[in-house]
Amino acid sequence: MANPLWLRSFQALVEQGNFTRAAERLDLTQAAVSQHIQRLEAELGLLFIRRPRRLELTPAGHALLDYLNERERVDQRLTQRLAGDLDDHGEISLMTPGSIGLAIYPRLLALQKRAPGLAIRHRFGPTREIVEAVIDGKVEMGLVGERPDDASLTVSEFATEALELVVPANTRVETFDDLMALGFIDHPDGKALATRLLSRRFPGSPGYARWPRSGFTNQIGLILAPVAQGLGFSVLPRFAREAFEDQHAIRVVEGAPEVSDTLYLIQRAEWPLSARAQRALSVMREAVAGADTAL
Structure with a gap:
């Protein structure tokens, strides 16, 4: 050159x-x-x-x-x-879906605050982009909602995340018509997630195309804002619901059957995780488990 x-x-x-x-x-x-x-x-x-x-x-x-x-x-x-396998210095790079990212990112920032030599580089993305980033070495680890079939990756189960039907706190929901009276707060994954859950909770009910929609947002942290205002209902993963600040204004409608997704941890097979990544992973597992263990 x-x-x-x-x-x-x-x-x-x-x-x-x-x-x-x-x-x-x-x-x-x-x-x-x-x-x-x-x-x-x-x-x-x-x-x-x-x-x-x-x-x-x-x-x-x-x-x-x-x-x-x-x-x-x-x-x-x-x-x-080459800087050395230190758990309190260097960059921690990862990609995750939005829901789990909302749960773990505050914990990672708390870890960085305790160890200022660390730098957190966290990006949200869909499974395809996350897999490509890990394979290309752009990030050290990723979490995905589908198990990738690639020999260059080590894949392990990280957590199970339930889908939840969320309504305004003071709203009574017993039938599918009660939901339709509220209207659906849609989002980029809304059709897939809500169809999976509601088709099992309310067999024989009308499909997504016939639902009244009360709103839409592509920001996962804002999906429940209109729900909290009484403007509709939504379906989203548990970690996204738990990250919403105004829990008193929303309510999860319990029911059977439960529908859950498995999240997988992926990394390059030939590259063991650095000590700092392993420390971050421990913090991430605590966040998912809801542990109050000190970082």
Whole structure:
């Protein structure tokens, strides 16, 4: 690859937007930065379009910037892995579905507060993206709602999460018509989750397409806000319901049969979890179990 000094000049020029500020940032002359860019462009092609008062990256410039950003991420992961197997220092990276994420993220932040040398990098995502991120090494571990069939992964059961029918606290619900009178608060997984639960609780009842809808949100932490206001009912996983702040304003309608999903922990098979990830995993299990054990 090109001379590292030339690449530093390229990055500084992208960040600063002009040669003068880039040179000041690098403590070089403007002529030196210009020469570095010229040598890069001799190897890689035109990187910048020079316009009055601004620079615009060409496709080749964007490609080089993407390469440098990815190399920086790889270097960071390598540094973390070689830093020593410490449980109080380094990055803890994971991806989860939204519901379980609401349950574990506050506990992980509490862990970080006790061990400031840790950095929590947590993302929400669907199963497909989580599996890809773990396989590609973008995160160290993930939780998914479907058991992946991939030999490169180690998969273990993490928790069981029940689906819950949630209504306003003071609302009486005995029949399916009582729910329809409220209206459904929908969300991205609403059709799948509610159909699975209500088709078993109320056999023979009309399907999703015929339900009146009282609202929709794609923010899992807000699904129960309209329910708490008496505006409808919803169906969502238990951990999402437990994370809702105003528990007094909602009520779970108990019934049979129960419908639950299994959550699976996944990691790369050939990479044992770091000590910090194992510590985080212990905290995550406590959160799921509802334990009050100190972090």
